[in-house]
């Protein structure tokens with residue numbers, strides 16, 4: 001068994017959620033290999049996504065803002081591997097980086113915070129989110145809603161809600177649960193609000209040429225999570241989607257195959273295109289085909305959102 005001769009350096013963003021996920025990863029890794037706790041040290045790296053809080057991510061460079069600094073730390077040998085929310089990892093990654101493992105997926109659903117359900121919101125509600133997917137899904141349910149840009153970490157968003165800036169906001173159940181906020185918000189059913197591709201999944205990335213690290217990390221891979229998330233990411237690839245685009249997708253393992261549901265929604269919530277498919281595990285081409293099928297059925301205006 002691979003036993004490091006020095007502590008392994010786990011790179012992570014410094015937000016409370018990122019740190020919670022980093023600790024989960026370190027614990028899983030030490031447990032599976034029988035290493036002492038000191039075998040993994042946590043190194044926090046500030047990302048531009050954390051630094052810039054006043055603009056939508058989509059306007060300032062997209063998801064690479066969350067990964068760029070961790071990528072640099074990996075390449076420069078400051079860390080041995082990096083832990084990410086898979087939802088924040090861009091679809092097309094530089095070839096050097098490999099997702100070696102994913103932790104078992106948490107609750108994939110969103111929670112509505114501020115009201116028990118969408119019907120309970122007042123007339124013309126103000127809903128805070130900076131996710132184009134959540135914004136479009138809210139408009140579909142409540143065409144009278146106004147969406148206002150809402151960024152910052154989970155605690156910041158909850159504070160803005162408490163201060164009365166909005167009537168409600170939406171947060172991933174996975175993030176709330178990992179921050180011990182199980183009681184916050186009302187869980188929204190998947191058929192009401194299909195989650196973002198990769199929601200609830202934590203991925204562990206290292207350099208593809210670091211064979212010892214790759215194999216040590218693979219020992220904690222949850223195969224069902226990995227296959228499902230890769231299928232959802234395949235849909236993104238097929239769509240050419242970015243974080244500008246209102247896309248939802250969820251794959252679930254059913255025996256030896258996957259059941260995949262994906263949708264794209266116009267920003268005003270008036271047009272939803274949805275596809276369902278059964279695919280074999282690891283069939284990236286079939287997942288991408290679901291993305292293509294969505295585009296084919298979309299109106300020209302909706303399709304234009306996916307053209308770079």
Ligand SMILES: NCc1[nH]cc(CCC(=O)O)c1CC(=O)O
Pocket residue numbers: 085086087088170171172173174175198199200201202
């Ligand atoms: N975009 C920010 C982000 N990235 C991952 C999570 C939560 C955890 C997850 O979805 O795995 C969140 C916050 C949220 O959407 O509420």
